[in-house]
Amino acid sequence: MKIEKFDSLESTNKYCEALDLAEVEDFTCFWALEQTAGIGQRGNHWASAPGENLTFSLVLKPDFLPAADQFRLTQALSLALTDTLSALNALRTIRIKWPNDIYVDGKKVCGTLISTRLSGDCINTAICGIGLNVNQVEFPDWVPNPTSLALLMGRTYDLESLLMQLMQHIEARYADLRHGIDPTPDYLALLMNRNVEARYLYEGEEITATITGIDRYGHLQLTAADGRRLSCAIKEIAFLL
Numbered sequence: 001m002k003i004e005k006f007d008s009l010e011s012t013n014k015y016c017e018a019l020d021l022a023e024v025e026d027f028t029c030f031w032a033l034e035q036t037a038g039i040g041q042r043g044n045h046w047a048s049a050p051g052e053n054l055t056f057s058l059v060l061k062p063d064f065l066p067a068a069d070q071f072r073l074t075q076a077l078s079l080a081l082t083d084t085l086s087a088l089n090a091l092r093t094i095r096i097k098w099p100n101d102i103y104v105d106g107k108k109v110c111g112t113l114i115s116t117r118l119s120g121d122c123i124n125t126a127i128c129g130i131g132l133n134v135n136q137v138e139f140p141d142w143v144p145n146p147t148s149l150a151l152l153m154g155r156t157y158d159l160e161s162l163l164m165q166l167m168q169h170i171e172a173r174y175a176d177l178r179h180g181i182d183p184t185p186d187y188l189a190l191l192m193n194r195n196v197e198a199r200y201l202y203e204g205e206e207i208t209a210t211i212t213g214i215d216r217y218g219h220l221q222l223t224a225a226d227g228r229r230l231s232c233a234i235k236e237i238a239f240l241l
Contacts, residue, residue, distance in 0.1 A: 001027050001167055008034040008050070012057035013113060013129040021117070021125045024059045027171070031056040031163060035131075052136040053148070054163055058128040058170065064178055067118045070126075071218030074100050074114055075183040076173040077128055081110050082190055083169040084162075089153060095192040098211070098220050099234060103192060107147035109133050132166070134159060145241065188213060199240040202230065206240065 002025055009015050009032040016030055034050035048055050062073060078100045085094050085104060095103045102110035113129040133148035135156045150156050176183065188194060194211045200222070202209070208225040215221060220237060222230040230237070 001029070001171065003029045003031055003163070003167075006030070006032045008032060008036060010037045011035055011129075012055060013115065013127055016057045016059055016127045017115070021059060021127075024125075026059070026061040027174070028059045029056055029163075029167065030059070033159075048131055048133070049136045049138075051159075053134045054130070054132040054159055054166070056130055056163070058130065060126045060128060060174065062123050062126060062174075062177065063119065065123050067116075067121055067123055068216065070116055070123055071099075071214075071216070072177060072183055073116075073123070073126055073128075074112070074218060075187040076177050077112055077114070077130070077170065078102065079183055079186050079190070080166065080169040080173040081112070081130070081132070083173070084166045085109070085149075087165070087169075088149065092152065094190065096187060096190045097192045097239065098214070099218055104147060104152055107145050109147050109149065109152070130166075132162075134162060184214070193239075197225070201238040201240055202232070202236070 012030045012032050012035060014037075032055055035048060035055045060073070065073060078096045081102050082094050082096065085092070085102065092104050093106070097103050097108070100112040100114070101108055110130065110132045114126055116126045117124045133146060135150045136148050137150050139146045173183065191211065191214075194213070197208055197210050200207055200209055209222040209230065211220060211222050213221045215231065220232045222232065222237075224230060
């Protein structure tokens, strides 16, 4: 494991994308105390106060993982984050909002953005951007339903120490992947709204549906109230909280 620390970057993912990744070691972390243009899912801006949260990108080279199974990497990283949060306080309700946002007590504490490059039928490299709200206690009004470890736990955290804890959990889940252990059962056990009727926006229409699982490719499987079976990719359905 290698960590490169920066005072400020536009975006750690963009920084990694500009590198010659063939020269970057597997499991290299690029950590920025400030991101001036952090990116979240669907191209959204990731709001993070300078020096208060963990914002970093991890370069992985999971060439052992078939391209068809790349969602397992998403699952493994999500579970490493829940492992870390559970170790801090097991009494909190921690859930994964599909595909990879982490919620604690019903509020978002972490987001992940993964981009992969393929080589034949396998993954050559993955840039895994992670933003974990740690010590920030005030958020812009436009940020939906945010929280932080400081708000949840009533204390502040040393960012470097917390990052090292998180890296250890990621290493463990990454090793499981390398040894062929399927993360799906653990992921489903923490999946928000699984087996619970809830509201969604689907094809421009508000529907009521129940999440039943995911398929191999990470598509969300739901059963609508009218009996329809739905299989949705990331941009095809939205949660209505």
